[in-house]
Amino acid sequence: MASLTKKMTKQEILDLRQKLSSHIVKETKPDYTYYQIKTDSMTITAYTSGKVVFQGQDLSWMEETESENNTYPQAGSDEVGTGDYFGPVVVAACIVSKEAAQKLSSLKIQDSKQIKDDQIRRLAPEIKAVCPHSILIVQNAKYNDVHQNHNMVDIKCRLHNQAYVNLVHKGYTLPDFIIIDQFVQKNSYYRYLKNEKEVISNIHFETKAENKYLSVACASILARNAFLETWDAMEAKYDFHFEKGAGSSVDICAKSFIERFGQKELTKVAKLHFKNTAKALSL
Incomplete structure (x- = not known):
């Protein structure tokens, strides 16, 4: 071992x-x-x-590799929502040219987890204005259906790949340097994609990439912004405040939601395989 x-x-x-x-x-x-x-x-x-x-x-996939964070053009992707019981899973991919990097240099862009949500909402339009991008949002009902046959890692692999495929379909040429914030071994990543019709290859996998590469940081912000917009719509639809994360406050929130809207409706707002579901039902 x-x-x-x-x-x-x-x-x-x-x-x-x-x-x-x-x-x-x-x-x-x-x-x-x-x-x-x-x-x-x-x-x-x-x-x-x-x-x-x-x-x-x-554990070879976790070893640090020599950083090429100043190589442009570059493309990066990141996901948001995989640790939240409520809300969708979002993956975004973004292409950053040298010119775009210069325009974005004054914005102090970094990993979305380190930026407040109001700043995320301000930065996302500026990134969209200068960077080709693709954003995939998997709503909870769809997620729960897919998760019956595909685990979370499998789903993330497919979404990252599809985000890059979408950029190609939009007419963009992917750079030679493409980065994914490492969440799985490279061999496993491509094994999950073995039945996909189109697979983007030659991807660079690196841990903590959102703090090293501008393209991944931008993708992280775009994904977070899409998550927040979907969250806003969800709260407006139900006139209900949802708790983020997957802690004990989420259990109580889920219980309250079930009491107001019924257990069946939970499939439209939550990831049912999380332990929060059983905890909420036992409260």
Whole structure:
């Protein structure tokens, strides 16, 4: 079994837990740790010292690679909503030319998780104005239907690929340098796509890419903005305040939603396979 140790801030450790929330098979809290979680492919132990140990059969995909963050043109993609019980899953892909990078340089663009939502809403139109992009929104009813036969990683692989395919169909030429914020091994990514009619190849996979590459950061903002717009529409439709994330407050929120609108309606606003569903029904 391979082992890899990284030094991370507390916020990065908490963000990692949130990002992997839908993949957790078992979670414990040994002494001096924030958590120890097991997924299908690895065990992650996050210590309060900031040391994070990854253990699995193949961790080569997590190794840091030489950064090419100033290479333009570049295309990047990122996803939002995979750790939220309520709301859609959104994937965006974005092409950034050298000229676009210069125009965006004053905006201090970074990973959407580090930017407040009101700033996301201001930045998204400026990115759209100068960068070719593709945004895919999977509403909850569709997500729940697809998830019966495809797990979350499978769904994300297909969405990232389709976002790039859509850019090609729009008439854009993809750059030689394409980046995905690493969430799965490269070989596994392409294995999930083996039955797809069109597959974009030669993609560079790198962890924490949203903090290293402008194209991924822009895609992250576009995805987050689309998520927020969909969230707004969802709250307006039901005249109901939904809680973000997947914590205990979400359980209570789900219970309240069920009481007002019925359990059947939950499939239109939530990812039913999350543990929150069972918790809400047991409250």
